[in-house]
Amino acid sequence: MSSTVTELDRVVIRFAGDSGDGMQLTGDRFTQEAAVFGNDLSTLPNFPAEIRAPQGTIPGVSSFQLHFANYDILTPGDRPDVLVAMNPAALKANLTDLRRGATIIVDTHDFTARNLAKVGYDVNPLEDDTLAEFAVHALDLTGMTVEAVKEFGLSRKDAARSKNMFALGLVSWLYGRDVDGSEAHLAAKFATKPAIRDANIAALRAGWSFGETTETFAVSYVVKPAPVRAGRYRNITGNTALSYGLVAAGRLSGLPVLMGAYPITPASDILHELSKHKSFGVTTFQAEDEIAAIGAAVGASFAGALGVTATSGPGVALKSEAMGLAVMTELPLVVIDVQRGGPSTGLPTKTEQSDLLQAMYGRNGEAPMPVIAAQSPSDCFDAALEAARIAVTHRTPVMLLSDGYLANGSEPWAIPDVATLPRIDPDFATGPNHDRGDGERDFWPYLRDEDTLARPWAIPGTPGLEHRIGGLEKGEGHGNISYDPANHDRMVRIRAEKVRRIADSLPPLEVDDPSGEAGVLVIGWGSTYGPIGAACRRVRAAGHAIAQVHLRHVNPLPHDLGEILRRYDRVVCPEMNLGQLSRLLRAEYLIDVRPITTVRGLPFGAEALAADLLAHVTTTAEATA
């Protein structure tokens, strides 16, 4: 049966089901197919904090959203065009997000009176007019799956588990994707369980053939590849890119990497990923707690390795004292905070940017730490390299901010040529650096580089440079304990100035202001990069000028930022918190930065953000007219 093929520029598809239904795998596989096909894409997994929340309930719904297109896109999309719902809960939980006229493919198998009641449907929504404004394909996906895999002798329950692959096959057909890659993936994944492997592959093929041979779908679609630069690509999540960045930092600096970590969502995947790369001289240490994790990293840095620790907000809170020690001892250290909804345990699996002020100020005393942020999943690679560069070159702990959306979201990544990546020079101290005045020379651990104010890194094993450091205040230069008031005043200012001088090494900011006529500048940091960019495009498409600048470095702020902010009539700052960066900018530049905030555990939707920005553009234009 051949159907009409319609060409589309972009599609947002969401797979939703019970946490045990394998929706993440389904989404991930479809993403790989789209990636290898050459679409640009962006993904948003969304899952509950519980591993297996009660079956068939709304809290137990797990979903995976994919936006793929024939042009470069910036976000996982606001409103799905297609929803694949594996049960009533998945339908109900996602229905309000769909655009009008969206396609819904629904597995009717679980639409029993009991399951409908569980989620508060009095009437089966497939039978009344609940779904009137959508194109609904109500299919017994489970039943067809069980039929397709019956030859493998699995129990009914096990057989039904392949229904996600049936759905994947069907959707793959709908968008003209072949399933060879997914077949190979399944073959490898279930290599040791032949019956499960064969059932999954059979279900995948059956789903594809169902689309091809029946008349259920009158139209199938094609989304052509996106024009991109020549090169080698792969799809990558933020946590993987960040891990690769750390491995790369080890190689580019010649330092062994020691990562101390305690399991915490959504940062654990960094620990998992790094533990696979021992052949790069990477050691992972799963500590007894968050404090020991950073303690070991500080110890490793003192011993001449690149110490790294990765956690989320609650873990950062526990690490605060040890970060202060790293500030005081001026040792290189990378602290990764994959932010999630807070306060306290908050929303472990949801995204938020509410740890910025914690990163900036969450330590006792004047304890300045450079803070840098990744802006997209693949950018986590560059951000990790930059964090390591600053840590090693400037002898300081660095806070690297990612978030739940970047960590689990993915996008195509133009794989860099390793030869073009900048080296990092650890520049270990090798001999005495100070004249004692009696003709002899000795070693002063706090005698600084004149330009950067970085202190020497003398590692154990280096003869003649034996020295003691610690958390007590240091005498300037010699580094022995000092309680002298004037010395403390100087040292506090020196530590602050050392961090400020990192800005000398930063490239000028890039302001995106195509017409040069914008009155409103949108400033952001971290994962809002995509939604802000997409919203600005919408504003421009509606005929208005708007400018965008995005910060990689939040501390120190780049030298040219103040001048850029002052160029515009109005500065607007969208953030997934209650206005933390706007607060910093107001304090630093005395500019009335206007916050736009959301704390729903989800990234900004481009459409809603564009409306907010447009309001600012209009008011500003009226005010200056």
Place this chain on the structure above:
Amino acid sequence: MTAIDLPAPTLTAKDFSSDQEVRWCPGCGDYAVLKAVQSFLPDLGLRRENIVFVSGIGCSSRFPYYLDTYGMHSIHGRAPSIATGIATAREDLSVWVVTGDGDALSIGGNHLIHALRRNVNMTILLFNNRIYGLTKGQYSPTSETGKVTKSTPLGSIDHPFNPVSLALGAEATFVARTIDSDRKHLTAVLAAAAAHRGTSFVEIYQNCPIFNDGAFEALKGPAAADHLLRLEPGLEVTAAGRTWAHDPGEIDPSRQFALSRLDADPDSPVPVGIFRQVQRPTYDDQARAQVAEAIATRGRGELQDLLDSGDTWTVPSDGV
């Protein structure tokens, strides 16, 4: 010990003394331990630059400042975790932790037991004066019940830890106890601890003349012999109603633990010496072995190959 060393030059106690003025109170037991360590370090045959002392917070934690080796005076209770990082990153270093009863058993209790169970190459010296000295005299987790201090005017109501029992419970591979004032015994125990591969745990009874003077007086005077049980391998010991020949090498720690409970009865002597000394692979050696094994089987990691791994695709020319 752990350090891989070039032939060490002949050093003396003076070579291990830093230029910093020692600032403990007059008569503090810490002086005696510092002296013993300074004079004993040359015997290890290690180069100064290959020795690292890490401490937490407390009177005894000033120790690293007075030794001319590498050192870190870190934060309260965390020294074992920092030392774990050092020992795991570097197999060529001799790593020492200096801690006190508050530092190791209260705020840092978690790190201590985990270091012991992992068996990381380090020697932990726990100076037990049964009091908080640096914060001016509050009761500690080893203070006897009923102790009247600034924070317990009506007497403390906590049951104390016995550090040796705790270490044995965590299945530490080397557990010993000694006394600040007995230079010979102290040195002998430290020598054995330093020679042990893995975590060596040494409790040192240390007098704090300012806030808890005489806590161990009965073990020091002329009548000390009546109050001390000096453990030696093969020594016939009686505890929990049974008699056996003490064997520090016994893998099952039960009898060593029973021995450590002896002085729970105030009329029984206090055992000192080596309770336990067994071999078990160390955490850091095994961590390094995994790295070496990965390199041996897969080759040294190639960064470009890693970045290029997974499902990749190539775009031959710039799109428009």
